[in-house]
Amino acid sequence: MRKQEQKWLLLIFIALLMGNVDILAQGRILGYIYNSKTQEPVNEAIVKLNPGNKRFYSTNQGFFYFDKLKAGNYQLLITHVGYPDTTIKVELDKNEIKEFNIQVVSEYEHLEAVEIQSRFIKRPPYLQAKVSREVIEKRSVSDVGTQLRSTANISGIRKGGTSIDPVVRGFKFSQLNVQANTGQKIEGGCPNRMDPATSHIEIEDIESIEVYKGPYTFRYGPALGxxxxxxxxxxxxxxxxxxxxxxxxxxxxxxxxxxxxxxxxxxxxxxxxxxxxxxxxxxxxxxxxxxxxxxxxxxxxxxxxxxxxxxxxxxxxxxxxxxxxxxxxxxxxxxxxxxxxxxxxxxxxxxxxxxxxxxxxxxxxxxxxxxxxxxxxxxxxxxxxxxxxxxxxxxxxxxxxxxxxxxxxxxxxxxxxxxxxxxxxxxxxxxxxxxxxxxxxxxxxxxxxxxxxxxxxxxxxxxxxxxxxxxxxxxxxxxxxxxxxxxxxxxxxxxxxxxxxxxxxxxxxxxxxxxxxxxxxxxxxxxxxxxxxxxxxxxxxxxxxxxxxxxxxxxxxxxxxxxxxxxxxxxxxxxxxxxxxxxxxxxxxxxxxxxxxxxxxxxxxxxxxxxxxxxxxxxxxxxxxxxxxxxxxxxxxxxxxxxxxxxxxxxxxxxxxxxxxxxxxxxxxxxxxxxxxxxxxxxxxxxxxxxxxxxxxxxxxxxxxxxxxxxxxxxxxxxxxxxxxxxxxxxxxxxxxxxxxxxxxxxxxxxxxxxxxxxxxxxxxxxxxxxxxxxxxxxxxxxxxxx
Amino acid sequence: MMKYISCLIVISVLFTSCEKEEIKQITYRVNEAYTPVEINYLDKDGEISTVVFAFESIEDEWTYNFEAKPGDIFYASAMYSDSLSSVSIAVLIDDKVFREKYSEKEPRRYTTVSGTIP
The missing domain is CATH 2.40.170.20 (TonB-dependent receptor, beta-barrel domain)
Structure with missing residues (x-):
């Protein structure tokens, strides 16, 4: 066995020793947090669950999640800069899964109440694909282009082991507007596109990938495909x-x-x-x-x-x-x-x-x-x-x-x-x-x-x-x-x-x-x-x-x-x-x-x-x-x-x-x-x-x-x-x-x-x-x- | 406590992944000549240098050593004027012959070894 593999097994072994398996509690509390006015997801909100003192930072989609919960009464506390603290009481039965769509109101607006309902959430009329870090980690891909290839109607041009150049619905190269963190553009150096813009962002640093298909949203710059x-x-x-x-x-x-x-x-x-x-x-x-x-x-x-x-x-x-x-x-x-x-x-x-x-x-x-x-x-x-x-x-x-x-x-x-x-x-x-x-x-x-x-x-x-x-x-x-x-x-x-x-x-x-x-x-x-x-x-x-x-x-x-x-x-x-x-x-x-x-x-x-x-x-x-x-x-x-x-x-x-x-x-x-x-x-x-x-x-x-x-x-x-x-x-x-x-x-x-x-x-x-x-x-x- | 143990494990594993850049010893070697030979070679600074070495017997040898990285270009060529002479030119990487050429009775023609360091 190679030295590297031995190191790996040792690492996993030590890690597994550090915990125990709790298979008895299977209750879950999960949900999404939205700005009630804009219907935009609220990310990085701190969601605390007590008793248990658990904490979750909502994702870019506003998602939060707690699992292996026993039956009982819980309290969710949602805090975020710009929003007042919000408390929700939750009664959870054995093995029950409770899902919430939580509407929070910006601090400077009139605070009526925190609405909890499964109301219609605004969606753009064109297709968009969002991939979160959890999904990327699960697939263990090594670059953004490879990850994008797993999305519907997105392919990639492979010329080497990495840096796959994305193709969305047949549109490619400059027909795609690729950027980082809403606005930062990158110009690859190679005329043969060894280094498309996607190759300059490390996949491990990515929190989410958003793809807006079609020439419909122009907030991000000129959009063709x-x-x-x-x-x-x-x-x-x-x-x-x-x-x-x-x-x-x-x-x-x-x-x-x-x-x-x-x-x-x-x-x-x-x-x-x-x-x-x-x-x-x-x-x-x-x-x-x-x-x-x-x-x-x-x-x-x-x-x-x-x-x-x-x-x-x-x-x-x-x-x-x-x-x-x-x-x-x-x-x-x-x-x-x-x-x-x-x-x-x-x-x-x-x-x-x-x-x-x-x-x-x-x-x-x-x-x-x-x-x-x-x-x-x-x-x-x-x-x-x-x-x-x-x-x-x-x-x-x-x-x-x-x-x-x-x-x-x-x-x-x-x-x-x-x-x-x-x-x-x-x-x-x-x-x-x-x-x-x-x-x-x-x-x-x-x-x-x-x-x-x-x-x-x-x-x-x-x-x-x-x-x-x-x-x-x-x-x-x-x-x-x-x-x-x-x-x-x-x-x-x-x-x-x-x-x-x-x-x-x-x-x-x-x-x-x-x-x-x-x-x-x-x-x-x-x-x-x-x-x-x-x-x-x-x-x-x-x-x-x-x-x-x-x-x-x-x-x-x-x-x-x-x-x-x-x-x-x-x-x-x-x-x-x-x-x-x-x-x-x-x-x-x-x-x-x-x-x-x-x-x-x-x-x-x-x-x-x-x-x-x-x-x-x-x-x-x-x-x-x-x-x-x-x-x-x-x-x-x-x-x-x-x-x-x-x-x-x-x-x-x-x-x-x-x-x-x-x-x-x-x-x-x-x-x-x-x-x-x-x-x-x-x-x-x-x-x-x-x-x-x-x-x-x-x-x-x-x-x-x-x-x-x-x-x-x-x-x-x-x-x-x-x-x-x-x-x-x-x-x-x-x-x-x-x-x-x-x-x-x-x-x-x-x-x-x-x-x-x-x-x-x-x-x-x-x-x-x-x-x-x-x-x-x-x-x-x-x-x-x-x- | 376990948090810190995990942290130490991860950091120690991460730091074992670093690699040092490989440096190789390159030698140009010219021999098996018994008349003057004009030698052109790419030196350690990346410049073409020219030297005329007066070989007097087949035992004589001219060498030039420098350090280089994989991917660097090596180039050495030799030319003699005497119609009955000969020359052997070689590139050695870490004292092992990597590429070698021999010329005999081919006056005023360059014998070249060149390529990139693997």
Missing amino acids: AVINLNTTQPVVYDTFGVRLRALKGFIGNWNGEKDYLAVNGGNRYWYFNFSGSNKDFGNYEAGNGKTVRSEYKKYHYRGQVGFTPSQNHSFIFSYNHSGGNDIAFPALPMDERSDQTNLISFDYKARNITKVIGGFSMKLYHSGVNHEMDNKSRPFSDTVVAVSEIEAMNRGLRSEIQLELRSSQLIIGVDYENISKDGERVKNMIRQPGLPVKREDLWNNAFITNLGLFGEFETKVGRYNLVLSTRADINQAQSDDMRITAPGMGEIYHYASDSIETMHTNFSLSAGLTRQFSDHISGSVSIGRGIRSPDMVERFIMLLPIGYDDFDYLGDPQLKPEENHQMDLTFNYRQKKWGQVKVNTFYSVVRNFITGKRLPPAQQMPLSKDVIGVKRFYNADWANMTGFELSYGSPLIYNTGIRFQSSYTYGFIKEAPVYITNDAGEVVDEEIIENDALPEIPPFEGRLTFHGNYIGNKLKPELTLRAVSAQNHVSESYNEPATPGFFTADFRLTYLHRTMLTVNGGIRNIFDKTYYEHLNRNIIGTSRPFYEPGRSFYINLVIDIK
């Missing part, structure tokens, strides 16, 4: 000085991977802090066929936050986060990531209950800096040329909003600004040539984009109708120094003069959504939206790099027009306490000025990279269409055993696309235009069924997930995309809450050791070999939470 908001843990306000420690140690068998995480937070009513750090070291994994897949990586991060609340309704938080990665293998790309150094800094000010009308004000200033270094040293071609690229990417900006409470309505207005800059070059060391000549090529040449936006979101409730209107206006400017590439002996092989590089777009986005509550159990929603996003750095300024799905060098076009998504969603929701919840959604989207690539004739532009068949330049195609559905069912949580089911499908095509005909040597010999070609990288139909349970006084929680994915035969001819076969996998998870401060969870992924790959996994570079997913993997985590 979806908004992904990654909420990290925040310092907690304690009524008296307290410290809380949270630690995690995890091990994953197949990858020989190990991860550690430690977080300490504490403080009192006036000042508070939150410090955390993590370390991950993962090796290569074996696919189901026993073949080793290069997937190794090392990552670490540390984070510090300090907060100050000078008076009850005002708070300031300063955050600093540094994350790094080393030797991250990307076998589907021409290079591996050698080093990543990311600094995320933010300053937040929040005020609430300023006047009777001004319910809240918030302001965020941030700086996100990424230093990304990649090379081809682990590739066979490095015997001839060692290429090293280093890129500095920065996103700096601000976001501010004010919430106005207008009787039964709420109006949010605000402003956001971001400045994205990128600079970097590729250094080619010709190590076989005498004198070791070195060639330098610009990847970006002092390129920058600024975006200034004004937004407004109005929500009102009239009888059984809930109406949400959202809008924003953006002024987007972009500039770069000359785009120029020269090569020895060939002179200037590409030049785009800076006098016509500068562009400015003014974009207006708008959406409306209506929810009708037909009865206490049934509701229906319709949303219509037009979301616009300006072209990104790659689409505007990239210079002859093979960054696409196909074997072409890509060229940016500074004069691209913004992409517009016109979309409609219909959602039907049935919720019944005894039977559970069914949700059906269908969407239809037309993307005008769809940004994609078109080949340039060799006479106009020759490629620069090895093993590519030509050059494509980004252009605005007329339109593309995406349509699909999502269906989900969840049994009620009041039962000890339950099921969850979700299925989804997206069908995407483009009106007209060029198809390239190649000869045996791989040279393009002809070109033709075809109609209604499939869009590339659209996930196939999939269904997921999960059986779950809560046993032994809610201490033991097993879960079995079966996942069936169909073949994808609707593939892009224009991108020469291959069809992929369907597959079936099964995962098992088990969580054991030993004591309130100790949780052990573990599981088996891919129980039947299937050899399979997702449709969105890129092929191993230079081959037609698929990038297989891991074979059977065992994992175990130990979580210690000391309050």
